[in-house]
Amino acid sequence: MTPLAKGSIVAVIGSGAMGSGIAQVAAASGHEVRLFDTRPEAASKAIADIGKVYARLVEKGRMGAAEADLARERLQTVDALSGVKDAALVVEAIVENLDVKRALFAELEVIVDARCILATNTSSISVTAIAAGLRHPGRLVGMHFFNPVPLMALVEVISGLATDKDVADTVYATAQAWGKDPVHAKSTPGFIVNRVARPYYAEALRLLQEGTADAPTLDAVMRDCGGFRMGPFELMDLIGHDVNFSVTQSVHAAYFGDPRFTPSVLQQELVNAGFLGRKSGRGFYRYGDDAIQPVVQTEPHAVRPHTVGISVAREVTSSVLSPMEARLTHAGFTVAHREPLQGAEKHEAPAFHTNGVAIFLTDGRSATERAAANNHPNTVVYDLLFDHAKATRIALARADQCSEEAYQAAVGLFQAAGFQVTRLDDVPGMAVMRTVAMLANEAADAVNQGVCSAIAVDIAMQKGVNYPRGPLAWADSVGIAHIVTVLANLGASYGEDRYRVSPLLRRKLAANPFGARFHA
Structure with missing residues (x-):
C-alpha cells in the first residue's frame, strides 16, 4: 500500500472542528492543503487558529519552529469548489445529511481529476448510499476521523459496496503516513466504533x-x-x-x-x-459552581477474616479466580486449596470460602439465583476487574438469602486485600462483567459479519474510544468460555434476544473448549 505523495494537494471541505483538524494534520504531514467553506471567513479563521496550535506545539517542544512555519505555509483557503481541482484527495467534513453530501460529491466529481480520491468523514451515513449517485462510485471511500482529530489516533477507512480496493488501501496508507492508526471496515450501520x-x-x-x-x-x-x-x-x-x-x-x-x-x-x-x-448544565450530574460533589457508595470497615480457602471443580484445569488469589496472597493470606469438587458439589466451584460464605466471580447469574441453585444461602459474587494487582475498588453483590455476618466476612476479606468495597444490588452479571461480555459479543458479531477483522475491532475500540483493552482481547483474558456463560445466563435471566450469543463466540468455544482465543 502506497500513501499519497508528500506535496500532493489535499482538499478539505468544511472548516468546523473536524475539517480544521484534518487540515492541520494533513499540512503537518507535508501536504498542500486547500480548505473550502461556504463561509469564507470561517475557513480563514480556521487557518489562523491552526497557526496558533502550531505555535503552541513549538512552545511545548513538540514541533520545530521551521516545521511549523512550513506547515502553516501549506494551508490555503479557496473561495469556490473549483479551487480544489488539482487535489489528489478531497475529504468532506460537512453536515451529516445524505442529500447534502451526495450533491457535494456530484459537483466535485466534475471538477477534480479522474484519479482524485473522494473521501467522506461521515460518522453514521452509509458510504454506499453517498457514492450511489456518482458516475464513478469506486473512488469514494469513508475516512472517519475522531474528535479532536490531531489527538485521536483512529481513522476508520470505510469501504462501500462500490469502493475500489486500491482506493481504500491508498487512504489507509495515507492515514498511517499521517501518524494515525487506521482500520479497514465495511460500510454497515455504526461502522465499528459507533x-x-x-x-x-x-x-x-x-x-x-x-x-x-x-x-x-x-x-x-x-x-x-x-x-x-x-x-x-x-x-x-x-x-x-x-x-x-x-x-x-x-x-x-x-x-x-x-x-x-x-x-x-x-x-x-x-x-x-x-x-x-x-x-x-444538567444531565446525570449537575454542572456549575453550585454543583454538589457526587458520593460513591463504599462499605464501612469490616473485620479481616482469619482464613480463606479456594475450591475448584475436578474438570477445571485453571481457575478464573487465579488473579484474585494472587492479590489475596500478596495481602498476606494463605489461600488453602480444597480437594477438587466433583458430582453435584462442583457447581460450588470455583469459589473462595471464608467464614461460611462462598464468593464467586459473577457468571451472569444473580447471587440469589446462584445461592438457590447451589443450596448455599451465604453466597456473594464479585465483579470483573481489569487489573487485579492495581484495582482500588471491587464491587460485590450478596444473595437475598445471605446473612449479614457472612456478607461482612466477604467485605472484610477484600478490604484486607486493599480494595474499597462497593455494594451493588443483586442484578445478573453485575456492571463490568456484563458490559465487557456485551462489548465482546458485539465485536465478535462485527467480525462474524465481515465488517472488520478481530485485530481491527480491538484497535478501533482502544484508539477511538480509549477502552483499556480491546473487547476481543478482553474476552481472551477472561476466557471465551466464561464470556459465553455470562451471556447465556443473562439471556436466561432476562428472557431477551438482546443477550443472544454471537455465533463466532460459540464457534471459537466449540473448536477449543479449554483454550479458545481471538489473538494468539
Whole structure:
C-alpha cells in the first residue's frame, strides 16, 4: 500500500472542528492543503487558529519552529469548489445529511481529476448510499476521523459496496503516513466504533433503571474496577444526551429494530427534559459552581477474616479466580486449596470460602439465583476487574438469602486485600462483567459479519474510544468460555434476544473448549 505523495494537494471541505483538524494534520504531514467553506471567513479563521496550535506545539517542544512555519505555509483557503481541482484527495467534513453530501460529491466529481480520491468523514451515513449517485462510485471511500482529530489516533477507512480496493488501501496508507492508526471496515450501520460501543451506554442505562446503584457509583465501578477512563454516565453527559440518544436510535433503526440496540426510555426522558449533560448544565450530574460533589457508595470497615480457602471443580484445569488469589496472597493470606469438587458439589466451584460464605466471580447469574441453585444461602459474587494487582475498588453483590455476618466476612476479606468495597444490588452479571461480555459479543458479531477483522475491532475500540483493552482481547483474558456463560445466563435471566450469543463466540468455544482465543 502506497500513501499519497508528500506535496500532493489535499482538499478539505468544511472548516468546523473536524475539517480544521484534518487540515492541520494533513499540512503537518507535508501536504498542500486547500480548505473550502461556504463561509469564507470561517475557513480563514480556521487557518489562523491552526497557526496558533502550531505555535503552541513549538512552545511545548513538540514541533520545530521551521516545521511549523512550513506547515502553516501549506494551508490555503479557496473561495469556490473549483479551487480544489488539482487535489489528489478531497475529504468532506460537512453536515451529516445524505442529500447534502451526495450533491457535494456530484459537483466535485466534475471538477477534480479522474484519479482524485473522494473521501467522506461521515460518522453514521452509509458510504454506499453517498457514492450511489456518482458516475464513478469506486473512488469514494469513508475516512472517519475522531474528535479532536490531531489527538485521536483512529481513522476508520470505510469501504462501500462500490469502493475500489486500491482506493481504500491508498487512504489507509495515507492515514498511517499521517501518524494515525487506521482500520479497514465495511460500510454497515455504526461502522465499528459507533456500533460496538453501544453496550457501554445501554447496559449502564439498564443497570441504573433497575436500581443497581446510582450513576456516580456505577461510574466509579466502571473506572476503578473496569479500568475505563470515564464512566458511562459522565461520558454520556460529555457527549450530550441528544447526540448519544440520536446515534442509538439511528443504529437501532438501521438494524431493523434489533433488541441489542434498543434505546433507553431513561435517556429519552433526559432529552425530553432538556437535561443534555454538560452543555445544558444538567444531565446525570449537575454542572456549575453550585454543583454538589457526587458520593460513591463504599462499605464501612469490616473485620479481616482469619482464613480463606479456594475450591475448584475436578474438570477445571485453571481457575478464573487465579488473579484474585494472587492479590489475596500478596495481602498476606494463605489461600488453602480444597480437594477438587466433583458430582453435584462442583457447581460450588470455583469459589473462595471464608467464614461460611462462598464468593464467586459473577457468571451472569444473580447471587440469589446462584445461592438457590447451589443450596448455599451465604453466597456473594464479585465483579470483573481489569487489573487485579492495581484495582482500588471491587464491587460485590450478596444473595437475598445471605446473612449479614457472612456478607461482612466477604467485605472484610477484600478490604484486607486493599480494595474499597462497593455494594451493588443483586442484578445478573453485575456492571463490568456484563458490559465487557456485551462489548465482546458485539465485536465478535462485527467480525462474524465481515465488517472488520478481530485485530481491527480491538484497535478501533482502544484508539477511538480509549477502552483499556480491546473487547476481543478482553474476552481472551477472561476466557471465551466464561464470556459465553455470562451471556447465556443473562439471556436466561432476562428472557431477551438482546443477550443472544454471537455465533463466532460459540464457534471459537466449540473448536477449543479449554483454550479458545481471538489473538494468539
